[in-house]
Amino acid sequence: MNAQTTFNFQWLSPLGIAVVLFLLSGAINILTPIAGIKSRWREAGLMSMMKSFYNITYSRFRAPWDIGPRKELVELVESGRIQPCKAIDLGSGTASNCVFLAQRGFDVTGVDYAAAAVELGRKRAAEAGVTANFIQDDLTPLRHVTGTFDLLVDYGTLDDLKPSNRELYLRNVLLLARPGSRFVLYCFEWTPRWWERPFFFSLACEPGEIERRFGPHFHIECYGRQVDYSRWPAGYAVYLMTRKGWTT
């Protein structure tokens, strides 16, 4: 086997693009305030850079996170803690979680702002022979998704957003959840080191952030957490939340 076949360029390319984008976003974040560029324009620029990254990744490569349905979600469904219901995947990306849920009898909607993700989702659902609804929408101004869902799932979308957009995301989540709705949320989570600070805002959550943002509206169970500073990304957490209200 030669070096070319042992080296997985399919995975390396999106990673390479991501590293360049994160360095670029760090530089933009530091330099634009110095240059007096309005934060509104800076944020719009960063957001469209991220969207392009996802569109290129889904249409040209196999994303590094294209690894099938996620462990915690599978466990929760297979153990019966989460039963088939009306579900939405926020930032459905590769659609692995949507396809898994549809195979288990859930009525699934996947939403993603990247057109290529929506296309990929439809293709993957058709290949798997399941029905799932895919909608292209931005979770911060959310215009095309309506109604409430019994289960919300987010693997790695909230932590992509800037703090101001995390607030808008939360407002939309509250519209999509009814009292008693469950929310399985996976995010990168660790205390940033000084050199990570310039780009940390669109990469991970700080410990305590999920409780601070979601605690007033959800009962929160930390379902899993791991932090290891010898690795990068250094950690993640998975939360199983239940919307507060008359049924809880």
Ligand SMILES: C[S@@+](CC[C@H](N)C(=O)[O-])C[C@H]1O[C@@H](n2cnc3c(N)ncnc32)[C@H](O)[C@@H]1O
């Ligand atoms: C790290 S990927 C994870 C994808 C998917 N959850 C998975 O596990 O395969 C984050 C996803 O969120 C989507 N995303 C990021 N910001 C978004 C936004 N503001 N509105 C909708 N989707 C967004 C991206 O297009 C991308 O597909």
